[in-house]
Amino acid sequence: MKTKLLYLLFIAAPCFVSKTQAQTFTAKAGLNLANVKENGGGLNLDYDMKPGLHLGLAAELPINNWLAIEPALLFNQKGAKFNNNLFGTKVDASIKMDYLDIPVNLKVSQKMENDMRIFATAGPYLGIGLAGKVKANAGGQTVDEKITWGSDEDSMYKRLEAGATFGAGVEINMIQLGISYDLGLSNTSAVTDDGYSSKNRILRFSVGYRFGKN
Structure with a gap:
């Protein structure tokens, strides 16, 4: 239902312009x-932000x-890092996920001097998983695997993601400086044992160049 609603928003948006x-x-x-x-699953790890x-x-x-x-098309790198002791063993792990995100924002602006x-800005986004990798080193054992996408028990992450994005910024002439936050709302984990869920979060800093007819 969420995905269908997002598609309708993407299709209908230009009609209001x-x-x-x-x-x-x-x-x-x-x-x-x-x-x-993370929520549920009996093991909630304290992840660090991954650049x-x-x-x-x-x-x-x-x-x-x-x-x-x-509306926008955005290549977005997501994921997380973990560097801590787990059950008495030093664990160093990272999750890297590449997405194509399609946000449709409502933008409110005010012209100032000079x-x-x-x-x-605020609005929904639809994310499509493209590629990714999970790396971990624990007790001398190393894992380096490509992410498998799907909804079955043999997959790691679901390919589609839905969420909301919020942002603010300033434009000086044609240069845009912005900050935004992506709040994943759908569970991206294909493994849902014991109610486990994983949702993406991104704090994003952007520089842009605006062009076209004003």
Whole structure:
């Protein structure tokens, strides 16, 4: 149901945009600080943030002078790190996941002096798992495996993810500086024994360049 609703939002979004307003595009890239939130399963680990990258392209479809719809395509690196003692054994592990995320944000902006504009965004996103790897070293034993995607018991993670994203930033001329937070809402783990769930979290810092007709 969540996935169907997101698809409807993506398809319907441009219909709400006034054709009299000009469209612009923003190429963006930056730093991710990713983590995961675990629940259930009898083993909840305290993960550390894992640095990663993101890059993509967003379109700004104005509704009026201060409100717009902003769909985007974003390559996003997610995951987490763990470096601690577990049952008396030193464990050093990392999860790296590459996603193609499709957010559709509602963007509110206000023009200030000296060609500066401040903005805030919020909306849903759909994530599609592309590739990933799990690495671990515990007690001299090493694991280095590619992530398997699916919903069956032989898979590690589900390929589709749904969540919400929130952000804010400033534009100076055509340069955009932003900060955003992705809140994964769907369980990405294919293993759900004892109610186990894993949800992605990302704190993202972006630099963008806006182009197109204003």
